[in-house]
Amino acid sequence: MHAAPAAAVDADRLWQRLHALARHGAREDGGVDRPALSAEEADAKRTLIGWGAEAGLLPFTDALGNLFLRWDAGDIAAPAALVGSHIDSQPTGGKYDGAYGVLAALEAVQALQAAGMRPRIPVEVVAWTNEEGSRFAPGMMGSAGFAGARDTAEILARRDAAGIAVADALAAQRALLPDIPERPLRRPATLFLEAHIEQATVLETHGIPLGIVTGMQGKRTFRVEVTGEAAHAGTAPRAGRRDALLAAARMALALEALTTDAEDLVRFTIGRFDVAPNAPSVVPDRVAFSIDLRHPEAAMLTRLGDAVAATCAEVAGPCEIAVAELSAAMPQRFHAGLRSALAQAATSLGIASMPVASAAGHDARFLEPICPTAMLFIPCRGGITHHPAESIEPAHATAGAQVLAATLAQLVAA
Numbered sequence: 001m002h003a004a005p006a007a008a009v010d011a012d013r014l015w016q017r018l019h020a021l022a023r024h025g026a027r028e029d030g031g032v033d034r035p036a037l038s039a040e041e042a043d044a045k046r047t048l049i050g051w052g053a054e055a056g057l058l059p060f061t062d063a064l065g066n067l068f069l070r071w072d073a074g075d076i077a078a079p080a081a082l083v084g085s086h087i088d089s090q091p092t093g094g095k096y097d098g099a100y101g102v103l104a105a106l107e108a109v110q111a112l113q114a115a116g117m118r119p120r121i122p123v124e125v126v127a128w129t130n131e132e133g134s135r136f137a138p139g140m141m142g143s144a145g146f147a148g149a150r151d152t153a154e155i156l157a158r159r160d161a162a163g164i165a166v167a168d169a170l171a172a173q174r175a176l177l178p179d180i181p182e183r184p185l186r187r188p189a190t191l192f193l194e195a196h197i198e199q200a201t202v203l204e205t206h207g208i209p210l211g212i213v214t215g216m217q218g219k220r221t222f223r224v225e226v227t228g229e230a231a232h233a234g235t236a237p238r239a240g241r242r243d244a245l246l247a248a249a250r251m252a253l254a255l256e257a258l259t260t261d262a263e264d265l266v267r268f269t270i271g272r273f274d275v276a277p278n279a280p281s282v283v284p285d286r287v288a289f290s291i292d293l294r295h296p297e298a299a300m301l302t303r304l305g306d307a308v309a310a311t312c313a314e315v316a317g318p319c320e321i322a323v324a325e326l327s328a329a330m331p332q333r334f335h336a337g338l339r340s341a342l343a344q345a346a347t348s349l350g351i352a353s354m355p356v357a358s359a360a361g362h363d364a365r366f367l368e369p370i371c372p373t374a375m376l377f378i379p380c381r382g383g384i385t386h387h388p389a390e391s392i393e394p395a396h397a398t399a400g401a402q403v404l405a406a407t408l409a410q411l412v413a414a
């Protein structure tokens with residue numbers, strides 16, 4: 001294990017850059033509002049490209065506006081090790097979600113350079129387009145397109161709330177950043193490493209500065225429609241009613257019972273509940289509600305999701321139901337070899353680490369099927385994220401970059 005590149009991580013430079021980047025789209029309350037493919041994001045990219053140029057990194061982009069800063073090993077066509085995250089934010093975002101992973105990657109590359117290393121495999125610091133999905137839904141658009149998980153034409157046609165298509169927003173950003181060469185969207189990669197703030201409190205609770213992410217929990221979403229019969233609240237006898245709301249309420253409780261586990265690993269949410277006609281003196285004839293179901297293990301997610309329709313039917317009473325599954329993403333395990341490389345790097349540097357699961361989605365979700373992929377987390381205070389109060393400790397930021405540097409040194413350096 002190389003100690004030199006970790007020692008070459010410049011903690012002050014990383015911290016300064018985190019706060020310099022946060023000025024692009026800065027909110028008055030200390031947060032960041034930097035929508036995907038906005039002018040603010042173009043400014044942030046220009047800043048990143050400038051920092052990369054100081055280190056001799058070549059900027060590239062692609063048909064979805066993903067930004068790559070390449071540390072070359074001679075052959076410009078050779079597949080690269082990708083390291084990074086995203087720089088778009090939620091409208092009420094903080095300074096570190098996404099930005100930390102991109103800047104820690106840049107710092108790690110510069111640390112390898114400072115340690116006198118050369119890349120055996122090219123390294124590209126990457127900022128994926130529209131991870132957050134707050135301007136163009138759904139999120140992780142750039143990484144999903146890169147990995148071939150979504151159709152490019154379908155992505156380009158998506159529109160934001162103002163009616164602006166991705167294709168037009170991309171064209172506007174290209175005009176702001178005119179001289180960046182474009183490469184094919186779907187390219188092979190040798191690996192992907194993503195550092196990110198945890199967005200939860202497991203690390204903070206344990207007092208551990210570094211999480212080696214085991215994988216991502218899976219998620220299934222459903223829409224349940226309950227159909228009854230409208231009736232007069234004053235005249236219709238209770239016995240003959242087909243009350244869609246009462247049936248839906250029974251379903252909510254039955255589903256809660258189905259999904260309650262002693263370990264508290266199942267995430268079950270009914271976030272939307274629409275009642276019709278939604279009038280005070282009419283027995284409701286129609287209810288539609290959403291189900292968001294998540295679990296880190298495929299077998300459990302499959303079993304619970306597959307039981308949703310029968311659980312609802314059991315308590316539907318005189319009402320009819322229709323259950324539609326809207327999306328299904330199975331849980332993922334990150335690459336065992338990369339996870340142990342990260343853990344060993346941390347151990348060799350005397351940095352305490354622990355395995356943690358990722359409850360949130362990240363760009364790594366889409367890279368995992370196409371190349372060895374792993375993530376590391378650093379703590380964020382109180383688990384607060386997507387909020388101006390998002391906060392991290394400088395020492396944790398440094399530790400994450402040091403582990404990235406030591407791991408990269410082992411995996412890609414000559």
Ligand SMILES: [Zn+2]
Pocket residue numbers: 086097098131196
């Ligand atoms: Zn993020």
